[in-house]
Amino acid sequence: MTIKWNMLLFAGCLLMLSAISSAQDTVLFYKKPLVPNYINTQFAGNVGAMVLGAGYRMNRARTLEWVLAYGYTPKYEAARRIHTISFKNIYIPFEMKIGSDCFLFPVLSVGISRQFPKGNKIFITLPNTYPKGYYAPNAFRFHLNAGAKFRKEFAGKRFIEAVEFYAETTTNDLYLNYYLKSRSVRLSNIFSTALGMNLVMYNLKKPGIIFLKNRN
């Protein structure tokens, strides 16, 4: 069991490292660093029913993206409303041009999410009620996603430079644990789907970069 787990962890680390190592070329931002490259909206995917986030392209090659998002799950789905903050590290191995300004590419990502609950039943540090080490913290979840993204770029300088649509299949650390521990849990039981749309305001690899050069 532990060997399987270690292998999974190792694979996850490799995924992140490979993305970072390919991000060595100089990044010339034509926007302020804190301004996101795109607005991310998502439906479902274990981080909330409705998700709204800010996406950042971390390198010019467009292989590494970070998304910081807030997810909301309404009351009828749970005992009470669920608020989730999630961070996603996205790796794009290659891009494929399928038209004059259309792209299709696979996306792989690892994420972490934190739920904001009420009461002493979901926690990061153990509440005083319990003796030391009674429970492991259960407010953080680690996510593993894989999917495909489609991008349509618009010619000319405008506010929205491109639109991206994506579908992902997602799972998290808990579900993987169940899969590893139980023979009655099949692979199809632990995955679910997420659909998303990105409104890209700053699409890199475009002449917008010259803007900064002129300034200097």
Next chain:
Amino acid sequence: MVFNSLNKYVTKYLLVSISILLVLSSCDKWFEYSPYSANVPVKMRQTTTRCLNKISEMNSSGFPFTRFKIAFISDSHLNFDDLEDAVEAINRDEEVVFTIHCGDMTDGGMLAEYMISWNIADKLRRPYLTVTGNHDCLANGEYIYQEMFGPKDYSLEFQQCKFVFFTDVIWELNNREPDFLWLDNELKFSTQYRHVFVIAHIPPWSDQFSPLRTVAYRMMMHDHGVRYSVHGHHHDPYLGYYFSDSIPYLVVGSVDKRGYYELVVEQDSCWFNRIQY
């Protein structure tokens, strides 16, 4: 040249689209909003109520008292495979009329854990009853338990025996006091029954019971002449007179100890056997 490049794109495109299709078709549940959600599927709701109805149908057939067996399992947590083996072992015994799970059927009170446990317990050929464990109350577990199984405190009369299911989890229910008044009320007419059994997850000598609560529980068992007090929580099985009084206490032990207890009830006696599988 054109054909060549087109071909390359077509194959790549096909590869990606096929992988997307594979990924999408492999999903069992299409959209999942949060692992902490508590939306129990309709077919899983109110299981306790349904099982109680089945048991009362068996009971009302008007036959005179016959010897019967009841299986006790406990603390399955994430040991789903062991739980499945226990279910198979219980199914092999024709004399068992119903099964009781003494709590902790999940590890973190997550909906997915509840659903996996439910699906395994659903393979039992006879009805089954549950009692809330401390782990079942973590996250949104308390709510999910009430949706999936029904009331937390309930009782059952079967063949002139009374089974009282009592939730004595304290810390995980925001330090709410267990409903000792309800328990006392349920045990009031215990002399009318052949045997009375109390099933609660946490044993009265365990960490969550303050000395006062322990005394209250012991007195209640003693005053009403309870035949056995059955518990889970501790993973090692135990059967004996813990407080050296007249009441025997049973700790069923977790399923990964590869064994379950069966209660054999006869006309005027009853005893527990441990069955290894």
